[in-house]
């Protein structure tokens with residue numbers, strides 16, 4: 001991990017009425033990373049985010065931002081956070097610049113130079129003096145980000161920021177968030193119910209379902225793993241002899257047999273060894289097929305096969 005933990009979420013729970021909405025969630029988000037919070041609708045993403053931003057009380061547990069407790073030291077904790085939960089409020093008949101100017105007055109000590117800086121950071125230089133009503137959704141999104149960045153937060157929290165964006169807008173946002181993490185060393189926390197977006201945008205992904213965190217995975221480690229571990233299907237005869245033969249080489253949990261096919265999860269590099277052994281044992285090999293597991297497979301495995309979107 002590149003940086004220090006900016007967010008520390010420790011065993012948080014949220015009950016609303018008698019219903020447990022968040023059930024003991026723990027994780028850290030580090031400076032310089034884009035952390036994806038992935039889960040189906042109703043999983044508890046927005047609830048967690050509302051607690052992180054102090055918009056909702058925490059039933060049990062603690063959230064620290066830059067070491068400050070949201071519960072006990074709210075002012076100091078929240079001073080380090082920039083967030084967009086729903087569509088940010090904008091004055092449509094004012095220019096982007098005047099919106100930022102107006103917003104900057106809510107904080108102490110934001111200089112004109114900082115306004116210029118965030119405009120550059122989000123790439124709105126050319127259009128910043130146009131009225132917001134002429135902006136595309138992607139541009140409004142970037143203006144919202146500029147607004148959230150004005151007070152130089154160490155954490156940026158975005159709830160489903162790609163909703164409603166077209167593919168080009170999603171790509172721009174992705175590049176911008178990566179830049180903020182890498183160049184500004186900001187911890188970026190972003191939620192989504194779409195795995196395909198998270199995979200491209202994030203350094204790590206935490207999967208939430210029914211108020212529980214199921215799994216946290218580094219995306220690059222996953223990709224490395226993807227290259228080495230494959231699901232291999234051997235079409236062979238006789239299949240029972242082949243099964244015993246594989247068993248003598250690989251200790252794999254997942255081997256399925258149907259007709260004259262055996263499916264095994266194994267290392268890519270072991271395939272020639274297995275085939276050589278088959279031939280040595282007089283087993284006829286008609287074919288070998290390989291497939292890699294995608295993060296989507298893993299997500300479905302982790303969530304028990306429920307739909308992503």
Ligand SMILES: Nc1ncnc2c1ncn2[C@@H]1O[C@H](COP(=O)(O)OP(=O)(O)O)[C@@H](O)[C@H]1O
Nearest residue numbers: 016019021039040041042043044045046047048
């Ligand atoms: N104010 C509330 N009162 C009762 N239930 C709520 C409230 N807010 C959210 N919920 C429930 O909590 C669960 C998680 O919601 P939410 O955090 O919005 O999920 P997500 O953002 O992942 O779609 C859902 O089942 C939702 O119906």
Ligand SMILES: [Mg+2]
Nearest residue numbers: 045046047159
């Ligand atoms: Mg939500």
